[in-house]
Amino acid sequence: MNDRDLPDGLERALGRYLQHLTVERGLSRNTLTSYRRDLSRYLAFLAGHRHVADPRDIATDDVRDFVQYLARPTDDGGCGLSTRSVARGVVSVRGLHKFWLLEGLTDQDPADSVTPPSAGERLPKALPVETVTRILEAPDRSTPGGLRDAALLEFLYSTGARISEAVGVDRDDLSADFDQPSGPAAQGDEPGPGGVARLKGKGGKERLVPVGSYAREAISSYVVRTRPLFASKGRGTPALFLNARGGRLTRQGAWLVLKQAAERANVVDELSPHTLRHSFATHLIEGGADIRVVQELLGHSSLTTTQIYTKVTADTLREVFLTSHPRALG
Template sequence: MPDPAAGDDGPVAVLVRDYLQHMSVERGLSANTLAAYRRDLRRYESFLVSRGADDAARITRHDVSAFAQAVVSGEDGFSRLSPRSAARTIVAVRGLHRFWALEGVTDGDPARDVHPPMTGQRLPKAIPVAEVVRILEAVDVGTPSGQRDRALLEFLYSTGARISEAVGLDVDDVSVSDALEGPAVVRLTGKGSKERLVPVGSFAARAVDAYLVQGRPALAAKGKGSPALFLNTRGGRLSRQSAWSILKTATERAGVTREVSPHTLRHSFATHLLEGGADVRVVQELLGHASVTTTQVYTLVTADTLREVYAAAHPRARA
């Protein structure tokens, strides 16, 4: 099977590198997002070369449409992609051609009318408040690492932070101890290095404060002075994998049998806010979504809940 990351030095490959440089510098994409773009566009390069279309000016709508079909069928020699992954790939290709047209590399945009394959809408998974509480309270806070674990899980649910945002925090990014200055807040750095301020609820603020006063100093004594908020047992920054393991252990102790990931807490945070009456645009800001459209998928979850309650409670909801 060919390697989509191999690339070459043909004309299209050079132009793709220019585009990726633009996306990195001008758009500030995260390293993970940029790597996904690079992988998808190098597959596109390979496909074009195989069709003798290694010239941006000669690429047609038919070439782009054929590629859209190839990523789903695998007929280009690479792995078949799911509709969702194929959609991501075609979005990358459309962005590339739009950039070329705007920069005058090509006279037109052959990808303009090529659309990603339809994907089934995957609703975010959320768990009931009662199960969240059971998971949070299942952590034994009798040790420094236990205090860290409780602080981390309370923080994730209280702020809706991505796991990468939480483990990337430094102590100076969070203010939880001075009640006179108002509610606790944290500065989170999301995708594209965009910063946002998010309130920290009282339960999470107390857990983080207790960890900073008692647990963290004990963990920090084993390291070399890391500024990280959440430390591992060697005094270094806690990894994403370790954070996931902490949640998994707490979930098992709580007797919650459904699959729960750090992102589940983020989904639950958003869903519970909307069910409590929060405005979708406020939730958008808290989650760090660039578009409210991304956040609105959570309103479908709460609408489903409303329908279930209605069906169960209204005397004439069912025949």
């Protein structure tokens, strides 16, 4: 059952909440898709398993049963989701009920006492610098596709951008001085100009990030030698990174570029779409960058989100200490 098959009362109430998320909170399309999926599953469960047809009929036990349904193995009639996914679903449901209560669609909040299961602390996976370098150098830069892939990967690691942010970059999002060299000026010690890029993050928030010389060089080569070839096959798009048909490269396409580069580099580590982003943040902090600077570069609204990378670094230091100090272990 999807949201179009829901009872009219539930469907209308869900629509009001999704409109609120779109208009009032300005959430991104990807985030809205996640909310719609989670909440459609919730309301379909209520309608199909609990025979609920109106928001006022939902009780706390219904919400708790849904949480158990999410976590229950599929063989037992559940979804078998991970603790992390269940927790995300609970957060979505709690937000929905809080909105319904404030809007007067219900006179109680049945999800108020239902808390997400503890997912534990999941540390982001960061690759060693040497491994990242192998991935960045893996694309065959003698081919049009390889030039594009190299430019994309260098951009991801240089900026710490999410894959969705990288594929959303347009040509006009690169600063006017993007192609100019950075570093010490020819006359004197003042640093010379260097390019920056504008990223469009979650909730439509924008930020400017510096782009390193390796990435700028790779992007310049791609823009001169490959992008016009790809663009000639499309209908015209301002996107920086194009697919071979001349359209904007998708998130899935960019993720495939990363996986293929890792395979070419014989990297067997577990990867995720955020692997280069996590590595970017960890390497900056290990290199002495201030955590608040890293927060701004990553586009985190809360410093708490960024602080997870300090734990990664502390764990690395502890491991080196235990394996290197002659009296660390008895």
